[in-house]
Structures are given as C-alpha cells and as structure tokens.
Amino acid sequence: MKKTKIGIIGGGNMGGAIIGGICKEYNVSVREQDQKRLQWLKRKYKIVTGDLKTVVKRSQVIILAVKPRSFDSVLKELRPLLKQDQLVISIAAGITCRYVEKRLGTKTRVIRAMPNLPAQVGEGITGICAGKAAGKKDLIFAQVLFSRVGVTAVLEEKYMDALTAASGSGPAYVFLFIESMTKAVRALGFDEKTSRALVLRTIIGSLDLLVQQKEDAGVLRARVTSKGGTTQAAMDVFAKHDFKMVFKEALSAAKKRAKELSK
Ligand SMILES: NC(=O)c1ccc[n+]([C@@H]2O[C@H](COP(=O)([O-])OP(=O)(O)OC[C@H]3O[C@@H](n4cnc5c(N)ncnc54)[C@H](OP(=O)(O)O)[C@@H]3O)[C@@H](O)[C@H]2O)c1
Structure with missing residues (x-):
C-alpha cells in the first residue's frame, strides 16, 4: 500500500x-x-x-x-x-x-x-x-x-484552552514537582545524584502502581498515610499551604492565559 x-x-x-x-x-x-x-x-x-x-x-x-x-x-x-x-x-x-x-x-x-x-x-x-x-x-x-x-x-x-492548561502545560507542573521534591530531599542531607535517583524512582514506581492498580490517586495516598505517621506529618504541611488550591488556581490561570492568547 x-x-x-x-x-x-x-x-x-x-x-x-x-x-x-x-x-x-x-x-x-x-x-x-x-x-x-x-x-x-x-x-x-x-x-x-x-x-x-x-x-x-x-x-x-x-x-x-x-x-x-x-x-x-x-x-x-x-x-x-x-x-x-x-x-x-x-x-x-x-x-x-x-x-x-x-x-x-x-x-x-x-x-x-x-x-x-x-x-x-x-x-x-x-x-x-x-x-x-x-x-x-x-x-x-x-x-x-x-x-x-x-x-x-x-x-x-x-x-x-482547558486542554492546553491541563496536558499542554502539564509537563511543566510535573517537572516543578520533581524539581521541588529533589531540592527538599537534598536538604535532608543526600547528594545531588542520590536525591535525583530517590525522587525519580519514587515517582516512576508510584505511577506504575497507580496505572496497574487502577485506583484513584486519592485512595492510594490515603493507603500510605497512617494516622500519626511520617506521611501524615508531611500531608499536614501540604494541607496548611492548601496545595490543592494552589494547583487549582495555577491551572485556572493557565486556561485564562490560553484564552487570552487564542485567536
Ligand atoms: N513545544 C511544545 O511542547 C508544543 C506543544 C504543543 C504545541 N506546540 C506548537 O508547535 C509549534 C512549534 O513549536 P516548537 O516548540 O516546535 O517551536 P520551534 O522549536 O521554534 O520550531 C519551529 C521551527 O519552525 C521553523 N520555522 C519558522 N518559520 C518557518 C517557515 N516559514 N518555514 C519553515 N520553517 C519555519 C523555526 O526556525 P527558526 O528557529 O529559524 O525560526 C523552527 O525551527 C508552535 O506553534 C507551538 O505552539 C508546541
């Protein structure tokens, strides 16, 4: 053909x-x-x-x-x-x-x-x-x-415009997350190479788990967060800074900008 x-x-x-x-x-x-x-x-x-x-x-x-x-x-x-x-x-x-x-x-x-x-x-x-x-x-x-x-x-x-804000700009959100997490891991005392490996492997493994188990991310998050534990301590800080709201506002700003630039 x-x-x-x-x-x-x-x-x-x-x-x-x-x-x-x-x-x-x-x-x-x-x-x-x-x-x-x-x-x-x-x-x-x-x-x-x-x-x-x-x-x-x-x-x-x-x-x-x-x-x-x-x-x-x-x-x-x-x-x-x-x-x-x-x-x-x-x-x-x-x-x-x-x-x-x-x-x-x-x-x-x-x-x-x-x-x-x-x-x-x-x-x-x-x-x-x-x-x-x-x-x-x-x-x-x-x-x-x-x-x-x-x-x-x-x-x-x-x-x-919404798609542009979600998947078009989306890789940048993921990279920001990885960048921030790697910096935070580094601040815990690991060298650059180890910090990068720890973060990337954690992200790849978590994604594989998410895809293979076909569960909601929220369900899996709850599963690794035991009351009074280490993950809970981290989650409390995210909640204090309203991490979910930050995301919502950021994506809404991206969509608004996509609309403004659209012709
Ligand atoms: N990158 C992304 O993640 C992404 C995602 C979705 C959509 N897009 C869209 O994809 C398009 C391309 O983006 P890009 O990131 O690939 O840009 P890019 O890397 O700058 O590629 C555009 C290429 O086209 C060449 N070019 C410009 N005018 C030309 C002409 N008249 N004839 C032939 N070639 C010409 C440019 O050469 P010069 O460098 O010499 O100008 C450049 O090599 C954009 O409209 C963007 O909105 C990009």
Whole structure:
C-alpha cells in the first residue's frame, strides 16, 4: 500500500517529534528554514526536504508546526499553493480552526491538534478537534497519525484552552514537582545524584502502581498515610499551604492565559 504523503512545515521541537514518530509509516517531506536543524533532521530521519512549494506540491496532508508568531506569513505563502483536496493540520497553540480557515479559504479541511512535550519520546497526549469543512475521516486520520507519538483525545474546540492548561502545560507542573521534591530531599542531607535517583524512582514506581492498580490517586495516598505517621506529618504541611488550591488556581490561570492568547 502506498504511504500517505505528509508535508511538515517547521521541524523544530514539536515538528521534529512528529517527524520521528511518523517517518516510518508515512512518506514525509519537511520545510525547515533553520539549515543546521534541517541537516540534523536529514541525518536522523528518512525524509525529503525542500522549499514550501515543493513540500506542499507533493503532500496530501500538511502539518503546520511553526510558532504562532511565524504562522501568518506561512498561511499567506501557503494559500496560493494549496489544492482543494489537501488536509491542513495545525499544531500552533491558541490558533483556532476558524482563524486558519479564514486565511486559507473556508472550504479548507482544517484539523487543530495540541500535542505535548512527551511526544518527543512517543508518550504524548494530543487533543484533536475539527474545523467546519473537516469530516470524521479527517479526525480519524489525525488520530492515527498522532497515535504515533502517544495517545489522542478528540474534543470540541471550546475545550482546547482547558486542554492546553491541563496536558499542554502539564509537563511543566510535573517537572516543578520533581524539581521541588529533589531540592527538599537534598536538604535532608543526600547528594545531588542520590536525591535525583530517590525522587525519580519514587515517582516512576508510584505511577506504575497507580496505572496497574487502577485506583484513584486519592485512595492510594490515603493507603500510605497512617494516622500519626511520617506521611501524615508531611500531608499536614501540604494541607496548611492548601496545595490543592494552589494547583487549582495555577491551572485556572493557565486556561485564562490560553484564552487570552487564542485567536
Ligand atoms: N513545544 C511544545 O511542547 C508544543 C506543544 C504543543 C504545541 N506546540 C506548537 O508547535 C509549534 C512549534 O513549536 P516548537 O516548540 O516546535 O517551536 P520551534 O522549536 O521554534 O520550531 C519551529 C521551527 O519552525 C521553523 N520555522 C519558522 N518559520 C518557518 C517557515 N516559514 N518555514 C519553515 N520553517 C519555519 C523555526 O526556525 P527558526 O528557529 O529559524 O525560526 C523552527 O525551527 C508552535 O506553534 C507551538 O505552539 C508546541
């Protein structure tokens, strides 16, 4: 069977992650303006490269993976090159399907996708929604494609800001947690290397347990917290500083910012 031809515009962090995930299953061509990055991608993956015209001409699906600030100029260049039957997938944070449709023509089939950083190791989660002209087939196509870099969730576009706050920014919350816990362990007297190993192993083990036992995190937390014990002493401090409220406020701020930046 012939491989679907995918053109990727922007082979940076996320574009590169997608290329890595899909280049064996699809026929991938890339337009990347940074020559050093382009050479690196060419050495690492089996891809065709070229200017925008070449990449668009040979592709059935075009993935837009440039930063929102470069987005308008790419859309402007893309419009006269685009054919009716080509599907456009945008991963630009905060750029709505409507915005893309308005600039590429309202009949253009547009899919908006929001992956996250763990896509770089095939463990991402990508939220996907469809524009006005895109159909179920296009959504399924995007799901299959992004499943190469993790799991996918189809949702209505009105949930994209919330998804951005949850899974888009989510890795940073986890890294902050790990960073804080490692510092705290270090303050207990362990060296850097041991602190890192203790924290990472604890987190990986706890996650495995959570996934394998299919329990709520709250249930497992209660299970390791015996009354009057060491864990309880730590939990009391978290409660004093209203850790759960801090999280709620932080995510709500992220969602608000996603909405403000959205266009
Ligand atoms: N990183 C994430 O975790 C993440 C998550 C979800 C969504 N996204 C979205 O993914 C998009 C890309 O983000 P990123 O982090 O991958 O950015 P990035 O690393 O800066 O990658 C973008 C790449 O595109 C290149 N580029 C810019 N304009 C171009 C053009 N006209 N033609 C060809 N290449 C061009 C850039 O080159 P120069 O460096 O020379 O400009 C850069 O190498 C953004 O819209 C972002 O919102 C990212």
